[in-house]
Amino acid sequence: MKSKRRFKSASGQMRQIELLAEKDSWLNRIHPLCKFLVTMLYIVLVVSVHRYDLNGLLGMCVYPIVLFMLGEISVTEGLYRLRIVLPLVCFIGIFNPFFDREVIFYIEGFSFTGRIAVTSGVISMFTLMLKGILTVLAAYLLVATTTIDKICSALRMLHVPKILVTVVLLIYRYASLLSSEVRKMSQAYSLRAPGHKGVNPKVWGSFAGLLLIRSIDRAQIVYESMLLRGFQGEFNDMKNQKINKKDYLFFGGWCAILVAIRILM
């Protein structure tokens, strides 16, 4: 039941993000290429911040905060989505205090210990965590305000090879097929195995094999359906959106702000 709920919620979350991306907010209407480029620039700038420069990184928080407001996206929902990657980010940074023990400053005024030494390892741990959170948030903001088709059309505008873009799109399409097959199969399983927690390990093999065959079969039908409607390996941009003044302003404005923060802070 637990696994069934998990898969159901995975496909449900994908749909929720799709619904967000379909919204008609000011940020959603910005040209996908501009949003994509700003996101890439932001990620590069965040990653380039020195590992002890916590201040510089705090300045970078401006971007997601403003975008959450412009895109009318729930901050709590965005932070909730981080829960999947957060353990990984923490795991990477958690060993820094053990290896990097150089004391940078002391925090005074603690009654029992007197003062606490803050080592460079602690600073770099927080920096690493913040970098992870900010980059994932930036990516989330991009997908929450831009549909996958638009992101892929932006990639094509950047001359990313057609084959790569098509693979990205098809993986996205087939991921939902896969999750819907898992849902159906686990529903069928749980109806005939009441009281079982998850799928019994004895049937994992046949479950996974059948899932693969069924998913391939469905993916094949979807592909055939695409072929019959003239699909030749490229998804066409739905609305042929043109870059206008507002988009240039968004792109130019954010580039200037982000570079300024990076240099000045």
Place this chain on the structure above:
Amino acid sequence: MCEIQNLRTEFKANPGQNENDRFFEIDVKGLSFSYRNDGGHSGRTLYGIDFHAHKGECVGIIGANGVGKSTFLKILVGLLDGFDGKINIGGLELNKKNLSDIRRMTGYVFQDSENQLFMSTVYEDVAFAPQNYGYSPQQTEERVNMALSQMGIEDLRDRHTFMLSGGQKKLAAIASIISMTPEIILMDEPTIALDPRNRKNLIRVINSFSQLRIIASHDLDMIQDTCTRVVLMNNGRFVREGSADEILNNRQLLEENGLELPLGSRLRQSRNEGNNGE
């Protein structure tokens, strides 16, 4: 041959043109087909099928499960290759060279509409074919509007495809092929899993089409309501071909081939038997 070549050239040169004056016929001669596994032959097979259908006609292909109805339709749109025999569609021989032209004039409605709708919204799905065929945004918009209004689902335009009911999905799937303005429509079990109201609505929609329609189904009541000609299949062969009235009222023939009289015919026959008894 030269004339056909000219038509093909004209067709390719004018993607937006409606080719009303073309001969939208299907001509199948000596079609045989086997699903091949590495180990040899398996499953359904078609044997020596001859078939002809002409413009504006609605032909029903009936038969029990697994007799090869879907296989036959899939071969007609080139989804299955490696067949023996000759197939001509709209004056073009079905081969790799002509496949894209044939697919362009042929709309195929899959048995499971859920697999046919793969874009996020109904609009995007219906617009998929016109965009791929190079229509301008304005032409695409017109085609989408036309298809949605023909199906009576204008209100579903911006709805997500995963939020549609079974009946709505079927209508959206048909709209997605109508936007291509096909001259031939192939439907595989179109009424499957539809409730009576949606089924009735679908029958109305099918009857409103002027294109050549070929419907593969074992829903004989629907076939009776939509088709003028019926082909009965069994074990990969065309057993009998005739008018819908002739085939669908022949209890013995249908039962021999794993089917039952449609409800309408059954009622009519029992009424006649009652009258004779009196």
